[in-house]
Structures are given as C-alpha cells and as structure tokens.
Amino acid sequence: MAGILPRSIVSVALLAGALAALSPPPAEAQTAPQGAMQISWEVRNRFRLFREERDFQLHAEASRGRSVLAAEQALGLQSDGRGWARNTVNRLCIDLAGRVSEPCTRDNVKESYLTPIDHPITVRLTGPVPVGATCAWSFDDGDGPQGSTFDCAEPVNFRVRYGRTTVASVDVSAGSDGGQRVATEISVRDIFIAGLGDSVASGEGNPDRPIALSDDGFCFRSYLGSAASQYYRPSRAGYKGGRACEAPDTMAVWQRQSALWLNAACHRSLYSYQTRTALALAVQFPHIAVTYLPLACTGATIADGLFGSQRARDCPPSKSGSCRGTVNAQLAELREAVTAAKGRQPDRKLDLVLLSVGANDIYFSGLVADVIVDTATERALFRRSGVLASVEEARGALMRDLPQGFAKLREALKPLVGDMSRVVYTSYANPTLANNGTPCPGGRAGFDIHPSFNAEPQRLAAVSNFVEGEFLPQLKALALCQSGILCRNPRADRMTFVDAHQATFANHGFCARAESDPEFDRQCFSARGESFDPDIVTAASQPMLCGRSAGEYRAYLPRARWIRDANDSYFAAMTYPLGLPSSQQPADIHDATWGVLSAVYGGAVHPTAEGHAAMADAALPAAAAVLQLDAAVPEVISQPVSPIPALPGTR
Numbered sequence: 001m002a003g004i005l006p007r008s009i010v011s012v013a014l015l016a017g018a019l020a021a022l023s024p025p026p027a028e029a030q031t032a033p034q035g036a037m038q039i040s041w042e043v044r045n046r047f048r049l050f051r052e053e054r055d056f057q058l059h060a061e062a063s064r065g066r067s068v069l070a071a072e073q074a075l076g077l078q079s080d081g082r083g084w085a086r087n088t089v090n091r092l093c094i095d096l097a098g099r100v101s102e103p104c105t106r107d108n109v110k111e112s113y114l115t116p117i118d119h120p121i122t123v124r125l126t127g128p129v130p131v132g133a134t135c136a137w138s139f140d141d142g143d144g145p146q147g148s149t150f151d152c153a154e155p156v157n158f159r160v161r162y163g164r165t166t167v168a169s170v171d172v173s174a175g176s177d178g179g180q181r182v183a184t185e186i187s188v189r190d191i192f193i194a195g196l197g198d199s200v201a202s203g204e205g206n207p208d209r210p211i212a213l214s215d216d217g218f219c220f221r222s223y224l225g226s227a228a229s230q231y232y233r234p235s236r237a238g239y240k241g242g243r244a245c246e247a248p249d250t251m252a253v254w255q256r257q258s259a260l261w262l263n264a265a266c267h268r269s270l271y272s273y274q275t276r277t278a279l280a281l282a283v284q285f286p287h288i289a290v291t292y293l294p295l296a297c298t299g300a301t302i303a304d305g306l307f308g309s310q311r312a313r314d315c316p317p318s319k320s321g322s323c324r325g326t327v328n329a330q331l332a333e334l335r336e337a338v339t340a341a342k343g344r345q346p347d348r349k350l351d352l353v354l355l356s357v358g359a360n361d362i363y364f365s366g367l368v369a370d371v372i373v374d375t376a377t378e379r380a381l382f383r384r385s386g387v388l389a390s391v392e393e394a395r396g397a398l399m400r401d402l403p404q405g406f407a408k409l410r411e412a413l414k415p416l417v418g419d420m421s422r423v424v425y426t427s428y429a430n431p432t433l434a435n436n437g438t439p440c441p442g443g444r445a446g447f448d449i450h451p452s453f454n455a456e457p458q459r460l461a462a463v464s465n466f467v468e469g470e471f472l473p474q475l476k477a478l479a480l481c482q483s484g485i486l487c488r489n490p491r492a493d494r495m496t497f498v499d500a501h502q503a504t505f506a507n508h509g510f511c512a513r514a515e516s517d518p519e520f521d522r523q524c525f526s527a528r529g530e531s532f533d534p535d536i537v538t539a540a541s542q543p544m545l546c547g548r549s550a551g552e553y554r555a556y557l558p559r560a561r562w563i564r565d566a567n568d569s570y571f572a573a574m575t576y577p578l579g580l581p582s583s584q585q586p587a588d589i590h591d592a593t594w595g596v597l598s599a600v601y602g603g604a605v606h607p608t609a610e611g612h613a614a615m616a617d618a619a620l621p622a623a624a625a626v627l628q629l630d631a632a633v634p635e636v637i638s639q640p641v642s643p644i645p646a647l648p649g650t651r
Contacts, residue, residue, distance in 0.1 A: 037127040039168055039184045042286035044120040044157070047279050048093065048113065048190075049292050051106050055088045056282070063283045068276055068620065072613035073558045081518065081554020082210070083609070085270040089208035089262055094294070098263045100337070109159075114341040115348055118159040119188045119289050123168060125152050130174035139186075141166040160186055163347075190289045191281070191627060192341070192349065195274035196306065196330050197356040200428055201296030202263075203272025203612060204313075205564040205603020206555070209260035210572045212237035213550035217543040219245035219536070220595030222451060223377050231451055231595075232539035233532060234550035236574065244540070248588035251578070258314075259573045259602070265312035265327050266297035267575075267603070273426065273615035274354040280620050285629050293337055295330040301360045302405035306330045307412070313601065315578040325578075331412055338416060350416050352623060353423045355495070358475055361405055362397040363389035367463050368605045372447050372566065374454035378596070391466045398474055403485060406478040410493055419492075421626055425479040426498040426619045427472060429505035431563040431605050432464040439464040440511035444529020446565030449599045453566055454529070455511075472502070496626055501618035505562060508614075510605060514560035520552045521559060525567055555609075562611030566604040573602025 045053035062071040062078075075084040089096075093104035093113045103110040107120065125135055135152040138145045141164045150156060152172060160166045169183035195201060217232030218239075230245050236257040241249030262268045269275070278292040297305055298313045309326045334350075341348040359365075366389025373379055373388065382388050413423055432440050442457035473483075479495040481487035487494075513527070524546035525531050531546070533539040544550055555572040564572070576594050578585075586593040607615065624630065 035128065037125055037129055037172065037180065037182050039123060039170060039182050040126045041121050041123045041168070041184075041186055043188055043289050044122055045107055046119075046286070046289040047282035047292070048104075048106065048111075048116070048289055049275075049278075050088065051091045051093055051104060053107050055091060058084060058088075059279060060283050063280070067613075068280050068616040069610060069613040072271075072276075072609055076556040076558055076609065079556060081557035083206075083208070083271070083556035085208040085262075086210075086260075089260060089270060092262070094262075096261070096263060098265070098268070098295075100293070112344065114192075114291060114293075114337060115344040116162050116190055116289070116291070118161050119190065120157065120159050121186065121188065123156045123158075123186075125170055125172065125182065129153070129172070133172050133174035136171040136173070138169045138171075139166050160188060162188060162190060188287065188289055190291055191351045192291045192293075193278045193281075193352045193354065194293045194334050194337075194350060195272070195278070195296050195354045196334070197274075197296040197354075198300040198305065198358075198360050199267065199296075199298035199603070199606055200359065201272060201274055201300075201354070201356040202266050202294075202298050203269030203275065203296075204267045204298045205569065205572065205606035206269045206271035206609050206612065207259035207261050207267075207573045207602070208270050210555040211259040211574045211602075212257065213553065213571060213574075214239070215542060215549045215551070216243060217540045218243050219540070219590050220598075221245055221590055221592045222595065223381060223592045230536050231532075231534070232536055232543045233449060233570065234543055237551060245590045248590055251576070251589060254576070254589050255315075255578075259575070261314070262294065264314040267313045267573075268294055268296065268298075271609040271612050272296065273607070273612040273619060274356075276613055276616035277354060277619045277623055280616055281623060281627075281629070284620070284624070288629065293334070295333050296356075297327055297330065299360060300330065300357060302357055302402075302409050303361075305360075306357065306409060313577060314575050334416065349418075351422065352627060353413060353417055354619065354623070355423055355425045356428065357409075358402055358406075358478075359428060361402050362394045362471065364394070365389075367391065367394055367466075368600075371459045371463055372453045372455050372600075372604075373596075374456055375452040378452040391462050394466065395470065398471060402474070403478060407486070410487070410495075420494060421496050423495040424498060424619060424623050424626060425475075425495040426615055427475050427479075427502065428467075429502050429562075429607065429611065429615070430464065430467050430472065430509070431505075431607075432460060432467065432509050432511075433506045434509040434512045434561075435507065437506040440509050445527050446510055446525065446529075446561075446567050448526070448529040448531050449567045449570045450596055452596070453599070472499070496622050498615075498619045498622050501615045504614050505611065508560060508562035508611065510561055510563040510565045512560040512562075517559045518554055518557040520548060520554065524548055524553075531567065558610060559608070562608050562614065564603045564606050564608055566599045568608070569602040569604040570599045574598050575601040577601050 045056045047056050050056050062075050093101045100113050102113055104113045129152045133152040136149045137156055138147040141161045166186040168186050171179055171181050173179045213234040214237040216235045218235035219230055219232055222229040235243055238257045241253045262270055278290050282290040299310055304310045308329050312325050312327050338350050370388040373382055434440050439461050442455040442460045444454045447453040447455055477483035477485045479497045481490040481494050524544055532543050533545050553571040577597055
C-alpha cells in the first residue's frame, strides 16, 4: 500500500530540516553512478480530462510497448468491440453539453480544471534498494520541508505545488550499514491543449457508446411514397413504439435509445485523433499533466464553426424536449477559456492547438453524397436542395475561398498561441483508397443500408483523384505557406503539418476487406450489396438476410477498413439530425429524409477508432517535438548520510 504524505507533519518536518541543514552544499554532490539507487516519480492520472485514475491506467497499461493504433486494437478486443469509452464518457471534467466542470472532483479532490494549483504524484526509490530498508523522505517546495518515514518498498503519494520546484530527498537506512541519501528535483509541467476543427477532428463516426440494435425491423419510406417504396432496417433496441410506417410515434420515445457522445451537438468523441494525441502525450511522458479542451465540431467550416456559430449535429434527449439547434463558435469558446484561465493564473498559456479543417469548406460531404446517391428521384431532389456537390464546385472553393479562410484563421490563432508552429495541423486521409492506393471499385457493398445508395465507380474515381491530386496537396501548401500561398511572414506563419498517416490509410479505405474482419461483417455485410431483406413482410421481424441479430455488430472490433461506410454509420450511431431548422425537420420518424440521413449522419466516410488512432500515431511525435518534451530530466544525486544529531530538547 502506498504511503500518503500529509501536508504538515511537524516533528518529521523539523527532523528533515535538520538533515537538510547538515547536508553538504550542491557543489559537493555527485551524480549517482549507473545502477545506484534513484528517485523516480510520475504524475498520477495525468490526463486531466479523466476524473478517475482507473480510466487513465487502462490506457497506460494498454499502451505499454504499443503504438496508439495497437493499443486501440487491444482495447477493442478487450471490450469485445463495445469500446473502452462507453463508461469513461460519464467520468469526465467536461459534461455532455460541453461545459467545463469548475471545479472538477478528480480522485476525490476538487481541482480547478483549467488552472490547477497542484498535481498528485507518486514517488518511488528504485535501483538496488536493500531489503527491509527504511526511507526517511523529505519534500521541500520552498515553504519548508515535509517528511515521513516508510519502508523503502512503499511508494509515496502526495501533491506538489504547480509552478514550483520541489526538492525531494530520501535517507535510506538498512540495519548497521551506513545510510545513503538520494535527492532529485520535482517539477510538473501542465500542458494546455485545445482541439479545433471539423468532423474528422471531433471523432465523427465513433460514438462513445454506440447505438444498440434489435432483431426487429423499423420501417422507412422512400421519396416515391408508395407502399412498395417502403423498406425495413434494424430498429433501435429498447424502442417500444410503432415500427411500421403506418404507426408513427413521437421523437421523444425514439430518442431514449440514442447513441451517446462526449458531445452530441458536435458528435464529439473520445476516440477522436485529437483526444488520442493529447492522451498519448500524457501516457508517454510521466512528468507532465495534460489539460485538454475539445472544441471540434462536425460540420464546421472556417466561417461557420470556427469564427461563427453552426448548426448542431444532434440533440440528446432532454426533459423539456427542446433542442437549441446551434453551437457556439470554437474560437470564441477558446478565447473565453484562455481569458478565464489567465484571470486566475496570469502566466497560464495555451501550449498547443490540434487542428483539422477545410473539408467542409470545399463541400466534401456534397462530394460524398454525389458519389453514393444513385437513383434519379433522390438525385434530383438533393441537387435542388444543394445536398450534392460536383468536383468542379469543390475545385472552385479550394482555389478561391479556402486560402482566404486559412489566412483569416492564421491571424486569429496567432494571439492565442504566439508561435504558429504550436498549431499542429493534421491533414485528412483519402477515404476512398484500398489495395496500395488504388481507388475503391465502387458498388453497393457497405452502402446498401439505403435503397438509393450506390458508390458509382466513375464519380468515385473522380472524387478520389481530386482528393489525392488537388485537395490534400493544397492543404499542405496552405498550412506551410508553400506553392504561392500568401502569408505575411512565411517563416513565422507556418503551422506544424502532419500527413505521415496518409500512406498507411492507402490500404484501409471504406472498401477494404480481410479474412480477419469480424465474423458478423463477413457474414452479414454482403460484398454484392445484398445485406438486407427487400420483402417488407419478412423484413419487419428480421431485416438481415444473414439471419443474425443486428445487435451482434461491434463498432470497435479491429477490421481492415479504417473508414466507416454507410452501413457502419447506421449500425454504430443511426443519428437523426434534430439540430436542423424546423422547416427541414421530417414529418415523422419514418420519413424518407430521415431514412437517408440516419444512414450517413452518424459518420459515413469518416475514420474509425483505428483510423483515428493511426492519425494520433502520426500527430504524436510532431506535438512532442513542438512541446520539447524530450528535454533531459533533472539529475539524481546520491551521497552518504551524515550522522543524525539529537534535536534540541531531546536526549
């Protein structure tokens, strides 16, 4: 059991003070030889978003000797594909509405989240420690030493003052052998990281607690409106309302069985690469703490999302049944948080911004819709409503609008970070690639969740080539002030750019399949796009042609595709966009509009948790380099202990 050091132990403090006074000056100290006893220390529960240390330790153990991707795969198997975040999401210092808890009770201690005044640490004596040795510990942060004595095998838990250096020393005694003193300095660096951007930044496609599906079917209409145009897909588990198209029910009843997100309005998820990067920094570097503020939001553009408010993606069930429908601008939220932090700690600063944005600015969701919506009726309706976008329209926005947006964003971020290299821009992966970088062949496989969907091969190839040959290179030029991109000071205005993950995604697009894929996927998601029973009579009770329960799908088992297809999106999240304006709300829960949107609004053509982990593996070394986290730790000092004299007034 770890020793717990009280803040004030008078007699031991006096003893430690006497020891400190009698010790030789630092100039006479010598570095401990290799193999000598040393003091090691680490910050406990150092990813401060987590309220409970068990959640951090889960990742610390899973990450031991593993990449973020390998750790995610191990955790996915450990949870039987249900995902590690399903319980953690309810134990955070940020609530499900996105509000920071101030203070936040972490491991039974109230702390300010944005401005910590101290940090919990564990200190151990390591090396050739004599069996049964006794350790007299002393810790001094400038306000006088504190101390206590424990068996040397016991770790010591206590809290160190933030912004101060604590001198730790231990006197080791073992029987008649001469004592030895070991000393070091303890200084915790608390790193303030914000995550900004769009759906790839937020973690879209990966609800912290996925939807639960039932064996029964749920009826959707199509736009043709006839009985023959109805179709059934798996219903939400626990839903007791009307499942037939002729038996509509209220949205409130339906919403009780929703997927759970870190933030539903933005489809913000703990699986996002930004969260995984911040968490990985905390896991890898034991002498830091990470204060992480996730602000990214699905659907965000630079104008509507970062600078201005935007529509909510989803609304969680509420007692009032109302939905706010909008989300505050990310930059405004970040400025407010930084101002509040500086108000309490004037030297508090924003250390790092993780950023991915630009896809929505060039209508990427419209490009996806143009690829997968294949029937004439739906295409005509969606084109009139502006849902579809062409490569030509995307190219125009890429060359005309995005450079101006980046310039404006750069100027807004400078006052917050100072040095623009502290903005780590992580680029997108091309979601359409498989087999060593060749585009997916197209077809209905993975998209037969809706009768009108079909990844049309020619449109798919055109979008894939545009993304690979134009969009991704232009993003790199924008972030790095290259290729004619105008920056006021190209050398000072460059962001830190990350794209190392793009090569690994080349074999893991939405069409990738492998024999190692989950059994449910291989048996129930047809390679020919024939996964669901088209007969509305039999499909009402069993919509899956494979005969298995849709509830057997596991969103977080490892699989070859690191991009969610439309089937994945429905089976993981089945989202109905309640944040849309009332004029765009469907008439009832069986409406044709919701049939389409429920298949894509949960994250179709977005990275899976494995994909986000691969992105985090790419972003992690860049973030660590910017933060200079590889600096040498203070040296450990070891020396013989002087005889301990009697304190005044004692015999």
